[in-house]
Structure formats: C-alpha cells, structure tokens
Amino acid sequence: MDEKETNLPATTKKKTLKNNEDDRKWFSFPNSPASNTVISVVSHVGDLETFGKRLEHNSHSTQIDFFDPPEGSKNLSQRVKYSTDNTETTIHLDNIDLFTKANKPLKKILTYTLVQLSKENVTENPENDISIKFPLEDFVTLGCYKTIRTARQAFNQAQHPLTSIKIEGVVKDKKDQKQITDSGIEVLFPGAHIKNGIVEIYLNKRINWQLFALQYFSILPKEYFSLSDNAADTLLNIVMLARKRLNDIGKNGSFNMSFKTLQQILDLPDETITKNPGRDIKEPILNAIAEISKMLNGDIVVEPIYNANGNIIEFLEDGYAKVSLYNEYLEHFGELAKTKRIKIEGAMKKREEIADRAKVKALANKLEKESKSKK
Known part of the structure; x- marks a missing residue:
C-alpha cells in the first residue's frame, strides 16, 4: 500500500518540498x-x-x-x-x-x-x-x-x-x-x-x-545511486575513507585502498575456499573499480594496481586501488587537508611555545637557586 505507516508520531516538521534541483555533482x-x-x-x-x-x-x-x-x-x-x-x-x-x-x-x-x-x-x-x-x-x-x-x-x-x-x-x-x-x-x-x-x-x-x-x-557523488551494488558500495566506502586520508590527498591528490579491504567491503568469498577466485573475487573488484571510473567521468579515477601474472593471494595482499581526485572532489578534500594541516601546525607551535616557556622558567628557577646558594 502507498500509505502504509509504522508507529507514526503525531507531530512532524513542515518544509517546502522540491525535486532534486541542486546542480552540484555531489x-x-x-x-x-x-x-x-x-x-x-x-x-x-x-x-x-x-x-x-x-x-x-x-x-x-x-x-x-x-x-x-x-x-x-x-x-x-x-x-x-x-x-x-x-x-x-x-x-x-x-x-x-x-x-x-x-x-x-x-x-x-x-x-x-x-x-x-x-x-x-x-x-x-x-x-x-x-x-x-x-x-x-x-x-x-x-x-x-x-x-x-x-x-x-x-x-x-x-x-x-x-x-x-x-x-x-x-x-x-x-x-x-x-x-x-x-x-x-x-x-x-x-x-x-x-x-x-x-x-x-x-x-x-x-x-x-x-x-x-x-x-x-x-x-x-550523485552517481552512487545509479551504480551497481558492488560499485556503489565501493564508492560509498571511498568517500568515507577519504576523510581519513587527507594527508595523502593533500600531498598527492590521491590515496590507496587495498584489495583486501575491497574484499571485505563487497562481501567476497574467502580466497582459500572458492574454487574460482578469478571469477568470484578478482572480477567483482576490477569491475566495480572500472564502473566507478567510467561513471564519474574523470572526477574520480580509480586505477587497479596489481601484478597481472600473480595468483589470488598476491592480488589481495599486494594489490590496491589508487583513488585519484579531480575537479570539485580534489578541491573539497584538498581544502579539508589544508585545514587539518593548519590545525596540526598550530597545535605543534602551541606545544613548542609551552615547552619553551617551561624551559625558560626552569632556567630562571635554577639561576635563582644558584644565586641564593652563593649568598
């Protein structure tokens, strides 16, 4: 039914409803x-x-x-x-x-x-x-x-x-x-x-x-909602992880996500159990990565890095996705990285100033004691 309800409270907040008119990409x-x-x-x-x-x-x-x-x-x-x-x-x-x-x-x-x-x-x-x-x-x-x-x-x-x-x-x-x-x-x-x-x-x-x-x-990215399940799950975890990788983004405009992590995100089978790891593990990871890069059209590029001649163990242990951000995405996370760096530098400077004041105070106390001992 269109109007099926579940334990609805009596009072709701009023707001003007609009279709999705936001022209941003995200x-x-x-x-x-x-x-x-x-x-x-x-x-x-x-x-x-x-x-x-x-x-x-x-x-x-x-x-x-x-x-x-x-x-x-x-x-x-x-x-x-x-x-x-x-x-x-x-x-x-x-x-x-x-x-x-x-x-x-x-x-x-x-x-x-x-x-x-x-x-x-x-x-x-x-x-x-x-x-x-x-x-x-x-x-x-x-x-x-x-x-x-x-x-x-x-x-x-x-x-x-x-x-x-x-x-x-x-x-x-x-x-x-x-x-x-x-x-x-x-x-x-x-x-x-x-x-x-x-x-x-x-x-x-x-x-x-x-x-x-x-x-x-x-x-x-709004494209998340039109992606296949695997690609959507991967993209969602990319944007969640991006905030934790601001240092890498600030330096390189990119960060890495291991294939082991993608195996976890996509609920793929254990590599020691599946009889066809290429089909059951490798292909879903590579397909999800390729779909994101195609749909995001250069704004977010996800590049698989791995040894094409290696086995599935090497693929998972050593392989990773390099996530490169461009345009609005690089600007957004780049600004966050800059803000984080400024905060860290400010905190470090404050600690140094406190340490310097402590050294000056300790030296003053030492000189005072030496002066008293000479009298």
Missing part, C-alpha cells in the same frame, strides 16, 4: 563514526561475523563483538557492538531475515535518508517529533530505479527493516563521553510512509542526531 553526506557503523552493519547483515573478522584484521583500531539472541527467540536477532578509539556503538537488528531479504534497496534508501538528514537543522535532542520529507521521484531522477512504481516497491520492501534499526552508544572526547540516546536502546526511525508521492521518514527525538550523524561530513 550530496553532502554524514560521515560520523556512529552513522557509518549503522551503514556498515546493515550492508553486511548477510554474514556479519566474516565481515567483523576481516574488519578487525584490516583495521586494528576497530573491534566488533557479537551477542547471541535470547534462547528460544523466534526471530534470528543480532546485536553488534562496534568499537573504535572514540566511539562505542551497539546496533540491534531484531529480524536478520528481514534485513537480508531487503538488503539491496535498504542500503541506498538508508543512504539517501542520511543525505536528506544532512540538510536538516536538527538540534541535539529536538523537543518535538520531526521528519524528513522528499519526493519518491528522487529515486528515479537519480537513476536508482527506472519508474515510480519500482521505486515504491523498493521503498515498501525496505520500510520494515529501516524502521526497526535500534541503536545505543557513546562518543568519547578528551574530557568526557556523551550518550547517543537518552535512555538506552532506541529505534532510529520510528515510522515511515509514502503519501501522495512524498516519502516521509520520522526521526526519534530521543536520539542525539548531532552526535549520531552530524559531527562530520563527506561528499557523495
């Missing part, structure tokens, strides 16, 4: 640790344990813990605790089967929901229930679906899992830690529906949206 996209965690968990719901093992191997600062569902539980639920140096986020998925079946449309609908969230002026904990609204036609305009009918079918399929994602967690800084939710486990999006061609997704007012998603931002 969307602003939340790139905060907690929101990235939700995307990662939802994207790899089919085999979270394998994803977790690979992630911990490829990123030593990340730890994933899994909790078994309650004994006798009818639905195969999953609770995943995702920890990094500064965040600790626990995602609750009550029915893995639902997420698995709807995974294909859910990933892009969740991503577009976060894109729309970045446009909202959401306070830390809004007093009233608020919602995100956008035309269903956006999915057609962006090339995600060919018709309004197929877009509606996809949204209806993704609606139940989208509105059942639960979260809790903390974000740590130098002085203290802040809770993402007011009172433990909370549903991210309490309700969603389509009415008169307008999608409306409700935001839980007991979630600190600034902390959850709106701390940091990246930019997501």
Whole structure:
C-alpha cells in the first residue's frame, strides 16, 4: 500500500518540498563514526561475523563483538557492538531475515535518508517529533530505479527493516563521553510512509542526531545511486575513507585502498575456499573499480594496481586501488587537508611555545637557586 505507516508520531516538521534541483555533482553526506557503523552493519547483515573478522584484521583500531539472541527467540536477532578509539556503538537488528531479504534497496534508501538528514537543522535532542520529507521521484531522477512504481516497491520492501534499526552508544572526547540516546536502546526511525508521492521518514527525538550523524561530513557523488551494488558500495566506502586520508590527498591528490579491504567491503568469498577466485573475487573488484571510473567521468579515477601474472593471494595482499581526485572532489578534500594541516601546525607551535616557556622558567628557577646558594 502507498500509505502504509509504522508507529507514526503525531507531530512532524513542515518544509517546502522540491525535486532534486541542486546542480552540484555531489550530496553532502554524514560521515560520523556512529552513522557509518549503522551503514556498515546493515550492508553486511548477510554474514556479519566474516565481515567483523576481516574488519578487525584490516583495521586494528576497530573491534566488533557479537551477542547471541535470547534462547528460544523466534526471530534470528543480532546485536553488534562496534568499537573504535572514540566511539562505542551497539546496533540491534531484531529480524536478520528481514534485513537480508531487503538488503539491496535498504542500503541506498538508508543512504539517501542520511543525505536528506544532512540538510536538516536538527538540534541535539529536538523537543518535538520531526521528519524528513522528499519526493519518491528522487529515486528515479537519480537513476536508482527506472519508474515510480519500482521505486515504491523498493521503498515498501525496505520500510520494515529501516524502521526497526535500534541503536545505543557513546562518543568519547578528551574530557568526557556523551550518550547517543537518552535512555538506552532506541529505534532510529520510528515510522515511515509514502503519501501522495512524498516519502516521509520520522526521526526519534530521543536520539542525539548531532552526535549520531552530524559531527562530520563527506561528499557523495550523485552517481552512487545509479551504480551497481558492488560499485556503489565501493564508492560509498571511498568517500568515507577519504576523510581519513587527507594527508595523502593533500600531498598527492590521491590515496590507496587495498584489495583486501575491497574484499571485505563487497562481501567476497574467502580466497582459500572458492574454487574460482578469478571469477568470484578478482572480477567483482576490477569491475566495480572500472564502473566507478567510467561513471564519474574523470572526477574520480580509480586505477587497479596489481601484478597481472600473480595468483589470488598476491592480488589481495599486494594489490590496491589508487583513488585519484579531480575537479570539485580534489578541491573539497584538498581544502579539508589544508585545514587539518593548519590545525596540526598550530597545535605543534602551541606545544613548542609551552615547552619553551617551561624551559625558560626552569632556567630562571635554577639561576635563582644558584644565586641564593652563593649568598
């Protein structure tokens, strides 16, 4: 049904609705640790344990813990605790089967929901229930679906899992830690529906949206929505990773992503198990890379670097994708790199000044003691 609703709150935020008229090549996209965690968990719901093992191997600062569902539980639920140096986020998925079946449309609908969230002026904990609204036609305009009918079918399929994602967690800084939710486990999006061609997704007012998603931002090419699943997943992770590779971008205008990481991102089989690693691992990685470079038309160029005569082990261990940024993308991340460098240089200068003052004070104290001892 077009107007199917799930636990809809009474009050929503009013806003003027427009089709996607932005002439920029990209969307602003939340790139905060907690929101990235939700995307990662939802994207790899089919085999979270394998994803977790690979992630911990490829990123030593990340730890994933899994909790078994309650004994006798009818639905195969999953609770995943995702920890990094500064965040600790626990995602609750009550029915893995639902997420698995709807995974294909859910990933892009969740991503577009976060894109729309970045446009909202959401306070830390809004007093009233608020919602995100956008035309269903956006999915057609962006090339995600060919018709309004197929877009509606996809949204209806993704609606139940989208509105059942639960979260809790903390974000740590130098002085203290802040809770993402007011009172433990909370549903991210309490309700969603389509009415008169307008999608409306409700935001839980007991979630600190600034902390959850709106701390940091990246930019997501609009082509993401028209790419195949593998290419889209690769591109999304490229823009997430770009903020962490600002030093490389500032120096070279590019950064590298290992094929091992791409194997993890694309949920490709283990190289020691598959009988046809060329077809099952190598081809999906190379095809995703080629599709991105073709669709981005020179703005982002992804070049595979590997030994064409090597085996699959060498391909994964030594091979990598060189991601080169141009035009608006290089300008955006180049400015971020410059800002980061200035902050680092400022902090280093401040530390040096403090150290110099400490040396001067120590020398003055020493001279004073020597002067007193001579008297």
